[in-house]
Amino acid sequence: MASSSIHSLLLFCSLLLSIHMILSSQAKPSSLKPQALVLPIAKDASTLQYIITIKQGTPPVTLKLTVDLGGQFLWVDCDEGQYISSTYKPAYCNATQCSIANSKECNWECFFPKRPGCNNRTCILFPDNTVIGSADNNGEVGQDILWGPHSTDGSHPGPKVSNIPNFIFACSSNTFYGVLGLANGVKGMAGLGRTRIAIPTQFASAYKLPRKFAICLPSSARSYGVVFFGDGPYVLAPKIDVYKSLTFTKLILNPVNTGNAFDPDEPSAEYFINVKSIKVNEKIVSLNTSLLAIDQNGYGGTKISTVNPYTVLESTIYKAFVDAFVKEMPGHIKRVASVEPFGACFDSTHIGITRVGPAVPSIAFVLQSEGVYWRVSGANSMVQVSKDVLCLGFVGAEQRQRYSFESPTTSIVIGGHQLEDNLLQFDLANKRLGFSSSLLSRETSCANFNFTSTAVI
Ligand SMILES: *[C@@H]1O[C@H](CO)[C@@H](O)[C@H](O)[C@H]1NC(C)=O
Ligand SMILES: *[C@@H]1O[C@H](CO)[C@@H](O)[C@H](O)[C@H]1NC(C)=O
Ligand SMILES: *[C@@H]1O[C@H](CO)[C@@H](O)[C@H](O)[C@H]1NC(C)=O
Ligand SMILES: *[C@@H]1O[C@H](CO)[C@@H](O)[C@H](O)[C@H]1NC(C)=O
Secondary structure, three states, X not given: OHHHHHHHHHHHHHHHHHHHHHHHHHHOOOOOOOOEEEEEEXXXXXXXXXXXXXXXXXXXXXXXXXEEOOOOOEEEEOHHHOOOOOOOEEOEOOOHHHHHOOOOEEEOOOOOOOEOOEOOOEEEEOOEEOOOOEEOXXXXXXXXXXXXXXXXOOOOEEEEOOOEEEEEEEEEOOOOOOOOOOOOOEEEEEEOOOOOOOHHHHHHHHHOOOOEEEEEOOOOOOOOEEEEEEXXXXXXXXXXXXXXXXXXXXXXXXXXXXXXXXXXXXXXXXOEEOOOEEEEOOEEOOOOHHHHOEOOOOOEOEEEOOOOOOEEEOHHHHHHHHHHHHHHOOOOOOEEOOOOOOOXXXXXXXXXXEXXXXXXXXXXXXXXXXXXXXXXXXXXXXXXXXXXXXXEOEEEOOOOOOOOOOOOOOOEEEOHHHHOOOEEEEEOOOOEEEEOOOHHHHOOOHHHOXXXXXXXX
């Protein structure tokens, strides 16, 4: 008798539970905790910027954004009433959103007609146009619906996830620069940096994902690469889980802000790694190693950037590196006149082609120990500038005066061309970077995620 009533109670409970599950899954079909999210990433042929597309606002508007890996937040050009949405909510000074956004200023009065980006007594951020190197001084902190992207099991796109009703971003108005220098049709920048309101952390808290994301940049404007939010697997055709073959190194915090809206009391939102030496054909390039460390003023070190199309090296490092590379180039390969912005170009008629690009001296960024290095093979080191000319795709930094009111410079900025067809995982919680080196050596590429339905891209 007792056992049978317990039995029916259990039955009743499980019935209730399943009804509850059915109801809640009907109410929010896609709110189940996704394993990860996936977005396609495109390359713009003329600016060499990498672009993602999100849907925001009511009615939903598709926004193209230039990806800024170390950017502090998502900002949209709201100037002249360009941003129209009935669900936009400005963050009034001293609201929690202002402190989450780390805003330190209040805009008491906006002198233009009231609209998203122009409200009285709202907190502001400084949207940083890192492509042209200037920050705007008036980005209203706001919130709006961000329409849920596709979930993924790591191999294919799955159903869309639920929307984020109050996604925090900066609505930039009164812009001097706005989207100047950004690719055609782009409305702002997508910051993936190490702040609380950058996209990875907002996605992680909205969807209860681990604070990790991975980028795999396409090497051509004709195909899409992929960005994953959340943990692996990260599967690229033919069924290769790139996550399994990542090498790891520590992500380092630069204690001084490196953005254009300089605040010396704030740490940098960018991703730095500890490059200890550079090798060309296994030989260490002789350089001033103190430039490789980050000093107390935030100068030096190595960071990763999706905004610089080519790796930028401090001028003495650049000279030593180019000399070493030229010396290692086989004698029968003729050096030809340099083509801007590059410093070393070669007649490519006698340069062989391998699976990982042109057969040229190998380059390695050596990390925490001799055995841990990021290999840069021909596809990532060389740029074909004309039919018969291949250039070393690195550039030298312009010499710059040190000013205490300007953000500090970084000795090595690993740029887009060197990142393409490499998968990089940024693990914010564990402060480490996972990198694959060229996927071409594994007979896959960043264009090989199976997006299947064209609806995703
Ligand atoms: C916000 O708080 C600061 C001090 O904490 C105060 O000076 C300021 O007036 C407040 N701003 C608003 C809009 O209430
Ligand atoms: C801000 O307040 C001033 C003074 O009260 C008012 O004239 C102006 O219209 C307000 N602006 C907005 C955008 O609400
Ligand atoms: C090496 O770089 C550091 C940092 O810029 C500089 O202070 C030092 O003078 C350099 N040393 C040499 C030998 O050039
Ligand atoms: C992509 O996935 C679909 C659905 O699983 C499958 O039919 C198709 O063959 C896959 N394409 C490639 C190139 O693997």
